Amino acid sequence: MERRSTGRRGSGGVGLVAVVAAGCAVAVLAAGPSWALRRPEPRPVVDVGATLVKPSNSDLEVVRIDPDPAPPGGSTTIHAFVGNGGPDTTASPFTVVVTLPEGVTPEEPFFPEDCEVFQNGHRVRCVFPAGLKSGRSATALVPVRLSPDLPLGPLQGGWVAVRSADDKDETNNRKPFEIRVVETTND
Template identity: 40%
Template sequence: MRLRHTLAFGTGALLVAALMPADTAAAVDPDSRPGSVPAAANASGTTDRSRSDLKAVRLDPDPTPPGGTTEVHAFVVNLGPERTASPFQVILRVPGGLTILRPKFPDDCAPSGDRVITCTFPAGMNPLETATAIIPVRADAKVPAGTTREGHVTVACDDDSNRLNNRIPLTFTISDPNEG
């Protein structure tokens, strides 16, 4: 099971609508659940690409002291107007001085060294739904307090019609363990 949040109803829809470009927000009608029907197979039996727009949303992790851990919530929303017809990947890259630990969710992410991890989510994310990968990160004990470093979350999907909003920076802050 993949962590997905349906934000099509209630106050969550307002949050997602605020993240959308004006022309996309008007094109997605949460009451009609556009794209909720699986993508049709074409004559060759393969699935046609959808017109979906996956966006990485910036959620900076909490500060952590040298040697401490924090969690990255790599958050992605489908701005629509259609359901994804292909799987998508959420990729986290952390800067030097930080190490990716075993993911909490999903637990089958694929690390590439200590500083890059890729989590794959299945096809079928409806417009206004979100997916979150939860990945702990440890700061090296030698990184001085007060240091900030930049990492990135990227979403990749063959269906994505707008690749300009697929990569966002994250700020990792190394806090002073003596300050409250």
């Protein structure tokens, strides 16, 4: 099976066209949170460099971790934690997408360092290589800055999601997080 895509890197998915050959389908993928999380059925063979790799039988899951509280105008770090429930080691790369709530902006440096900001700064995408063993985890770290005019209290609307051709159970691929906006303490 061959998979080709055309589009400009950093364009936020606008106008991105993916063609999945060998009797599958042709899909036009639009900008938005869903394009990074969809995969064609049945699971395709994945082109990793010059080698075609059959997807593994692994189950990636997002684990909810709320970031440390921060004051208006302050900073904190989103921990996008993904575990592999197995039974196999991932044979394909996987993508973690962090969606930020209103009033929160990403600030580099990210981990891994090749994470990309897209969708006008509302999302950060991090790609991890194949090879996450069963029972192991991977974490993307996304430092963020809170707007100085945010009210105190819980700030909702943030999400962490994972997508992989290997993933057999998509029901656990997206979890919300909450940032507690707190008063500045004078020590």
